[in-house]
Amino acid sequence: MRHPVRLIALIVGALAFLFPFYYMLIGSLQAEPDTTPKGALPTGNLTLGNYADIDSRVDLGTALLNSGIFTGGVLLCTVVFGVLAGYALARLHFRGRTLVFNLMLLVQVVPFQLLTIPLYVLIVRTYGLGDTYLGMILPYAINSAAVFIFRQYFMQLPKELFEAAAIDGASELTILWRVALPLVRPALLTAVLLTFIGPWNEFLWPFLITKRADMQPLAVALANYMTNVAARAANPYGALLAGACVLAAPVVVLFIAFQKRFTATDIGSSVKG
Amino acid sequence: MKRTLIALVTGAALALSACGIDDGGGGGGGQDASAAAAKHGPITIWYSNNTDELAWGKAAVAQWNAQHPDEKVTGQEIPAGKSSEEVIGAAITAGNAPCLVLNTAPAAVPQFQKQGGLVPLDDFPDGKSYVEGRTGQQAQQYKSPDGKYYQLPWKSNPVVIFYNKKAFKKAGIDADNPPLATFDQFLDTSRKVVQKGGAKYAILPAPTSEFFQSWFDFYPLYAAETGGKQLVENGKSTFTGPEGTAVLNFWNTMYREKLAGQEKYNGDAFADGKAAMAIVGPWAIPVYKGKVEWGSVPVPTSKGMPANAIHTFSDAKNIAIYSACQNRGTAWEFAKFVTSPEQDGKLLEQTGQMPMRQNLQTTYPDYFAKNPAYAMFADLNARTVEVPNVPNSITIWQTFRDAYSSSVIFGKSAPDAALRDAAGKIDKLATGS
């Protein structure tokens, strides 16, 4: 490697980013909380007790399944409808495009805390979706940031690609499916990873929608666990960190599995070809 | 064209919202109140997910259901923490609140009442007499400004000072009889324990800005100093008098001399030995068991008072009936069931929290003989001071906290002046304007 400096910089950066995660892991394994700098080293005082405790109090299988339904529903809607919307906003000229673009910005600008209660009233009272998965999914169904991401990446594609396809007489849907989508695969993945994390870590909304423990996703189950052990566990802080690790683990695993797909689809050659 | 479109969309949304939020329906009306109060049938209740309380709650529900097959109670858990008020507030607005919430915070009652979310217990023929009969004189604090009870006083967690005996011994302080009764004694003891290395801080109440934090530093001492005054009485703030000033100056000295910390501790400072003292309720007894060798004293006052004259903050949680409830007759019967001598006894036994019942110690002599550590809390239970039941309750506490934080904790201004300023705002808020 010709650039040891870059590698060293990356290593230093990576350590700065990994340390808190590492610390969380260590903290979750401690039998007694140790907040001194020495406590950051894995020197004795370690136990799996915090995890065993979670396993005994939270029905992890059900919670994971609920999380899967919740995030899966959101992902499906976002990918299908978000791609369509993003493509239209980037490539197609139709009346009202600017209006929709501005609405998309507006929706992201509005803080969720402002809308929570009216939205809850709407979904529970007007739509009658209390205690349903659909009610949980709806507010997140099409992630506006993801629509925005799709738009930006479709815009980045060279114009010639589309012109060539249009000359061949392909319909817009075909162009989107055959030409544009394969080229923005990394963006698709980014949007999925972005969209995924919102519902995955969300606590307040699913809890508002359902108080039934058998419908609550992992984040809610763990948050409930954390508040109720906080006073009593031998190491409440460790219990909290263990909960956070359990919540983060599936996401990290998924990321590791998918990140290889980030490699380039070589756009240069597709333009030529 | 575009502009008209935007105008149209906004206009439509506004019109929609306006009628959407005002459409009637749901039974909160006045004339059918007594009819609703007599209705029986299945109900849903929410209880706290705190481990011990949950076990008690589940058992109580099971026992009720066995006796009342036609009036089944379904229990659902909500977090014990602050988010529970948000959840209840949203449910009131959407009209799907449960019939009962055990663990309704007294500070939130004025707001829930204003929202039209609560049923006055006076609607039930024996409502008022039951509340006053069970709780006695203390119940008056829970009366709303309109003279009705919107909450059934349930259980309190009167706060006291716990101290770490080891830390005190290390600093050469008499650990069995530490001088902590007057402000001066408390300050001297604090200085000693910090200087002699007993602990980094004498005491570490959360120095953060959440509205409720004053309940665990200023308010218990103020309750004791004034012999039981609330923060606001008869629509006027009370804390600008000499008693309030004494308590403010006491805490200000604690912070100025770094006997109390300005920074939130990440964990339990008392358990970790960072602070030699803590302000805690009876819940602390099982929490520190085997971790800290502790002793307890009542909160200090400027001149010192005998323990049996000390008032303190109640940290109570109550039971309220919500207006979305259809079968209010059952709800009220269940509320009486869970506050019966039998269930109160079980609650005490299983959670160590103090049912707000007159003559607690004589009602459950066996328990207090077996658990002498709890006797002090039972005694204080008769002299607890609640947060004032006035409009804008939470805004008042936040206003107080902001002024307290900037002057007493961070020393940016003189406590007197800052709190006088806050008192002016609070007087206005308390009238409901």
Place this chain on the structure above:
Amino acid sequence: MRTLLGRHPIGLVFIAPYVVFLAAIFAYPLGIAVYMSFYDWFFAAPGAKVDRPFVGFDNYVAVFQDPAVLRSFLNIAIFLVINVPLTVGLSLVLATALNAAIPFRTFFRVSFYVPYVTASVAVVGVWLFLFNSDGLVNNVLGGLAPEPSWLVNSGLTMPLIAVYVTWKQLGFFILLYLAALQNVPKELYESAAVDGASRIRSFWTVTVPGVRPATTLVVLLATITGANLFTEPYLLTGGGGPDGASASPVLVMYQKGIEQGHAGVGAAIGMVLVIVVLVISLINRYLLERD
């Protein structure tokens, strides 16, 4: 027909589900928020008889006269000035480095992504451990440690939160740039190399212009998420302390609108914030997307 619907009427079909979604989910709550901001509003039980008078612009006047609100807007300005440039610069540089053929690429990508996925409750705990007065950072700094310490020093909390949020979100923005970098034609780098451009030079002349739409995106998303800052002052500094130095507009809105039940005032704060951020976003977009 063409002039009425635009050059690609099919676009209306593509966009329809999204528009329906916005109308069904956001129009009503947003309408209520606007409506509330002109009333002495609070949320009430359905059917309850309550008095919520129209107050015109009173809530807005109250908002602009409230020092706590003004302070929170100043705080967020400090936050954005530090956070946005730092985010854009670091994420582009790191993404470029991560896009090259380096050893342990998976390891690096995962490590930068990890903070983004981890729940705030836990990460905040770790930062408290690092930055409290007895924390690791002050131990390392020794005599150079700030007094008062980071989280209780009104001059340092907001910059620290800005750095914290940069750190927490960076993984996501790196991903955005990584995706964008895949679409920069290799030929451009090759011809830059033929022209004898150094790596730094080709970074400026090829990479930076090549990912411009992504930069617009990063700037806008960083501004928007930054302006909606809530969790950090809520958890990290215990309600916007010390003495309001880290309160954000959304935190104040939450306190007034939800905790204290003054939904009208809360909504007015929200609307002011929305308008300010929207204006900033549109200016940003104009500056970044003009050719």
